[in-house]
Each structure stands twice: as C-alpha cells, then as structure tokens.
C-alpha cells in the first residue's frame with residue numbers, strides 16, 4: 170500500500186517524539202508499504218515565530234511572515250528524515266517547493282492549486298521514504314514561499330495523498346481520533362469510529378481543529394480515504410468517509426466551539442439595495458472570510474444595523490474597511506466585540522429530524538446563556554455567545570444531546 174502519514178506538532182514536539190515517529194514509519198515500511206511522511210513544526214514553534222515577528226514589527230509583512238513560518242516545518246522535516254535514516258531506511262526530506270506544492274499568491278492562507286508529485290513518485294519507486302515539510306507551498310511564476318493557514322499541514326498531507334493516489338492518508342495527532350466534542354474540554358466526550366466528510370467539514374469549520382477545514386474539503390472533493398489516529402498508541406482511530414445509512418439515525422454527532430472570531434457591527438446604515446453588497450465585497454477583496462451575518466429589519470424603514478463575524482487574525486483589517494464604508498455611507502458608527510465564541514451542533518440526522526435547534530436554544534436558555542447571533546445549515550446550528558460561557562455551553566449541549574451515550 171501507499172500510505173501518507175501526517176504528524177502534528179505534539180507528535181514531533183521533541184527529539185524523543187521524532188524518534189518515535191521514525192520508528193512507526195520504519196515499521197510501516199517494513200510491513201511492505203511505501204510511505205510519505207508530512208510533518209508539522211514542533212508544538213508551539215509556529216506561535217513562537219509569530220511572536221518574534223511581532224517583537225520586531227507591529228504589522229509584519231505577510232511575504233516575510235510566510236518565509237519565517239515555513240522554517241518551523243523545515244526543521245522537523247530534516248530531523249525526521251535523519252531519524253529514519255538512523256534506523257536503517259532510506260529517506261529524503263523535501264520542502265513544499267521541492268515536493269511541488271503550487272499555491273495561489275495569498276500569503277499566510279494560500280490555496281493549493283496543484284501538486285506536481287513526480288519527484289516524490291520517483292523517490293518512492295527508488296525505495297525512499299519521502300518526508301515533506303507541511304504547511305507550505307510556492308507560487309508558480311514568482312516562486313514566493315507561501316503558507317496554507319493555521320493547521321495547514323493537514324492540507325499538505327491530503328493534497329499529496331490525492332496527487333499520488335495513496336491508499337490511505339493517516340493524520341496522527343495527540344487524541345485518539347475525532348470525538349463528539351473536544352475531549353480536552355469534556356472528558357465524557359466519546360470517540361467516533363467513523364464520521365461523514367460532511368459532518369467533519371461542518372465540525373472543522375465550526376472550530377474543531379482536529380482537522381483543518383480545507384483539508385476536509387479537499388479530501389471530500391477528491392475522495393481521499395482519511396483516518397485520524399493517535400501517535401501515542403496503536404488504536405484504530407476515526408475514519409472519515411462518505412455518509413452511510415446508519416449515520417442518519419444519529420441526531421447530533423458533535424459539538425464544536427470557536428473562539429477565533431470577532432463580531433463587527435455597522436450601526437444605522439441606510440436600508441436600501443446594494444449596501445450589504447458594497448460592504449461584503451470590500452471585505453472579500455481583502456481576502457477576509459466572513460462567517461456569520463445578521464441584518465436587523467429596520468423599524469422605521471430607513472436605517473438598519475448589520476453584524477458579522479470575521480477571523481480574529483483579520484479583524485483589524487476588517488474593522489478598518491468597515492469604518493471607511495461607514496463614513497462613506499453616513500452610518501452612525503462601527504462597534505467591535507472581541508469577547509464572543511461560536512458554539513455549534515452538527516449532525517446529518519438534522520436533515521430528517523425537527524426540533525434540534527429549539528432544543529439547543531432551550532438548553533442554552535436554561536443556563537442563562539444569551540444568544541447574540543444564530544446561523545444554520547442543513548446539518549448544523551451555530552450560536553454566538555459571550556466567550557465566558559463557551560465551556561459551559563459545550564458541556565450542557567453535549568449532555569442535552571446525550572453524546573456521551
């Protein structure tokens with residue numbers, strides 16, 4: 170079999186862990202498999218590099234930021250290849266550029282456009298383990314180094330698995346798989362044996378960082394067989410697969426939370442066609458992804474408030490754009506709320522069952538948790554609440570939908 174194994178930050182946190190990774194890789198090779206390894210930076214390393222950048226500049230250039238951040242993965246990539254060599258197998262370490270990951274030009278959150286995997290293919294045929302630095306790519310014409318957004322090594326792994334037609338993409342992390350909610354917050358959370366791509370996608374985009382959202386999107390689109398497992402033991406993990414019949418019987422399969430959003434409100438803008446279009450086009454042009462949007466009906470038919478959420482990392486940029494537009498339109502002003510969190514419940518069973526949203530609202534109300542914004546999809550309900558209630562909300566929802574059973 171051809172297997173892609175991705176190891177996250179805690180799995181390569183120190184030399185001892187890197188040697189343990191090499192052992193698992195070597196064992197997989199000796200069982201008769203071809204292996205591509207994708208590694209993250211050592212745990213905490215990316216945060217440390219971001220911190221260093223902010224020590225030298227209040228607003229570091231994004232191009233240089235990418236060059237800086239890509240170095241974390243290069244270190245673990247080289248060390249992992251050396252550790253595999255030391256255990257007696259052939260290994261070659263490749264950067265994102267060397268392995269042929271071509272991206273668009275959007276620094277710090279680039280999208281993969283294609284993977285030219287010829288070099289990896291050839292190395293595998295020659296009996297090498299290919300060790301790839303995750304989270305990074307290169308633009309096609311100008312050859313600028315880019316990174317793929319936080320958690321982006323998951324995407325590197327899935328994209329390479331797809332390009333090579335791998336039989337399996339294994340995501341090794343510090344938990345035993347995908348749980349009904351973050352097991353570090355709710356100890357009663359239950360590990361799932363399998364989950365559909367759709368549910369995993371909603372959980373990921375709702376903040377469950379066990380898999381990066383775009384990696385799930387990519388896996389779903391190209392049918393990459395995916396499993397999430399622990400690098401600390403040999404338990405089977407969670408398979409992410411196409412939806413099957415018995416999944417529909419489960420009303421809610423997971424609860425997620427996201428503290429990485431900020432709410433922006435533009436006050437008293439004219440209530441006429443084109444206003445929302447103008448505002449959100451300007452924000453989109455700055456490559457900022459808006460998540461939730463609420464527009465109130467104006468009581469007098471003249472002015473209305475629009476609230477929306479954006480990722481914390483982009484919010485200063487978004488506020489500036491919104492303030493410019495507010496001035497242009499003669500709006501009353503712009504307010505920002507940084508102390509929010511989004512709590513979501515996800516399940517394909519919602520397609521065929523009613524009353525799920527009502528039960529969520531009731532459960533939050535019983536705890537005195539006020540809901541500031543609501544959004545829904547076919548298989549998800551999200552509520553924005555005060556950040557101080559995040560853990561409480563996750564716990565009571567997990568309990569109300571009996572996810573520990």
Ligand code: ADP
Pocket residue numbers: 176177178179180209320341342343344346347348349350351352353372376377378379380423
């Ligand atoms: P890695 O460094 O291996 O990429 P991450 O920290 O990105 O690991 O993702 C693993 C973490 O995801 C877990 O430690 C856990 O706290 C968190 N997490 C959030 N939601 C879930 C969930 N539903 N199931 C499992 N883990 C989750």
Ligand code: ASP
Pocket residue numbers: 177178209210215216241303304318319320321322323
């Ligand atoms: N090192 C990067 C991060 O911390 C990418 C990754 O770990 O997947 O976001």
Ligand code: MG
Pocket residue numbers: 177320323378379380381
């Ligand atoms: Mg991760």
